[in-house]
Amino acid sequence: MVKSAFAGAGIAGLAVLTVFLAMTSSAWAQTAPTVASDRAAGYVIFPKIVSDPGDLFTTGHRTETLVQLTNLSSTARVVECFYVDATTHCTSGTSTIDPIAGTCRTRADCTGNDTCDPSWSETNFFILLSPNQPEGWLVSGSTPVDSPGVGLIKPVPENFFVGELKCVQVDGTSISGGTGTVATTDTPINANDLKGEATIYDITRGAGSTVDVRSYNAIGVQAVSSNGATQTDKVMCLGANTASTECAVAEYASCPATLILNHFFDASSGGNATRTDLTLVPCSENLAVPTGQTSTAVQFLVFNEFEQRFSASTRFNCFVETQLSLIDSRTGQESNSIFNIAVEGTLTGQTRIRGVMGGETNTGHGLLGVAEEFRTVSGGTTETGSAAFNLNYAGTNPNKADFVRLP
């Protein structure tokens, strides 16, 4: 009796292990899904895309972004990409520089009582990338995908463009013709095959020309499963919220709870200057309804090299790109900012960035971003150089999901 009891116990234990292994073998064979910019993923985000090849505001600089996107799968993959246009425009639709589109950088570019507000619109296109195919394009132009890939990459919708690019693997195996007619239901699939990079150029022409480039990796959000199956709907669930009817089960990795940015404090002295620009984009995005974006409060926790702690907060809707010192001060008063060396007293600092979570069950407040560092050196001439880099991530918010709604 005792013998059979222990035999039964052994079988029970073995059964637990077997069931566990069966449940987890596919998921753990590689690693848990994550948000990362150094691994292939099913959903990739380029938080900052800028284009101004015609130098609209006559700054002397022409700006352009070169995007590289690669299918790392040995299978052809259909990809749907979205440019999210966050370019600012004067409210009357016309500006002193750009009477037709009304593009502005600040309110000073507008007339009357106009304000200079960010827009939100999306432009999408489909491409098919053949097995292991790399593709690259300048965002200001229309680019046909090289054969054996198929499709037409659309240009950004404005001559002066500020915004982001998001690409997701969707179902389908073919595109007919070179114009981009795709045999797909536009539904995401369980796959992690995309990697990407963006390189931003600021160049001048002529005898005293300059070339300034900065690159960052696209942020990849990995699908939980890589079985290639088509998902059940067009709502992508980044993490799970058990109270949600749409995202009770995660389809993609959760967005990080905290973004960590190491940076030089903004400084300016004797013509030499260093500043860091931060671009933040929301993890939740409604690409189907332009008015359906989520507003998120962002908290910044700043530490200097004396271990002294400061904080600040702000709020944004769909895209924010700002110099650190302008988060908590105004232009011309940067030296009052907690992101400035005049306040902090040390050269470098650490900033922890967190979206404030809400109780919603149909949207989330996760954040992603990229940083750019600008260095100005004043000698015989003044030169500016720059570098871009990806942020670090810490933790995830338990039982909080982000929702990406495709059209």
Place this chain on the structure above:
Amino acid sequence: MRTIQGVRAGWLVGALGACILIVGAARADVATERPGSILIFPKVVRDGTRDTVIQITNTGNSTNSLRCFFLDAEAGRSGRPVCSEQDFNLTLTRQQPTHFRASTGRRINPSDAFGAPDAGLDPGLVPALNVGFVGALVCVEVGPDGFPMAQNKLKGEATIQSNVGADESKYNAITLQGKGSVGKDNILDLNGTEYDACPATNIVNFLADGGPDPVIEAFGNGGICTGGSSPGAPCNSTSDCPGGGASCTTGRSSVVTNLTVLPCNLDFANGIPGSLVLQFAVVDEFEVATSGSTRGITCWDSFNLGQIPAMRSNTLPGGGLATEFATVRIRSTVGGPFVAVAESFHTDSIGATGAAAVNVHVEGTDPTAKIRITDQ
């Protein structure tokens, strides 16, 4: 009764086994965006024209001690890397960021003025590096006894700055996390059990090496005027070239990608350089795959991708790459895994150059590497 106890015991054994498997199956590979216990900066330069600023932050709420090792890979008399090490210790308080410059190191001076370059809590004495230094920096979290101890709270960045202009490149340090107890020895096993394993494959997207830069060609000085009244002047199109019969000869810009490789097998204790044989598999935009190219490296290497013909633009002699964009997967076939960082240089027709660095993508793991650090 004993039967029930036995069944409970069985379930307990099963559950325990499952828990062990969960722990064992946690992430076991390098990262560039998550704090870790080992920080690797594959490319540190102080070569006379460029200098490197290192930033390291303790993202935890406990004091964190580090042992750091510069790997000097500048060429010795033989032409091969000297591969010597120089180490120092740092201590960071909770959440403390710090920095130092390769050319100056960092002194201990509590009287640094507010806003001075070394103001802040002094983390420790950091030696300055010689002019001509090229190599890597590796930092390891240690406990009070000087032996490795994993808190997994370190993050870092390296900024390579021009000494003569404002140009700069920046990349994130590569981190490896410790997996709980890492043992009371100076051998760090990068096997996925003690520490994260190094990647099996590194993947780089690049532009055909040495070929024209598509953005500079489209909007910058992509060419040189021929004929007319300003021959040799930079141009974007013929309209930039004055005089009758003038034209703009384009295709004069270039882009070059430099890859820096550091073996994961590092023996700082015995000064034995790691040796690798790298194998490259290139795919171009036409899905044409080229593989079989190899390159042997010892200690550390930094080379332009165009030194491998399959990655050199076909606009150059011997170049075999027919498209603007391509991807290369790089594996080590001898000597264990490696980590890498890429830096691209974009030059217009009159030599104005901008640089940008990126961390490379990784795939899979190779759990065979070890880092041996010196005795404290």
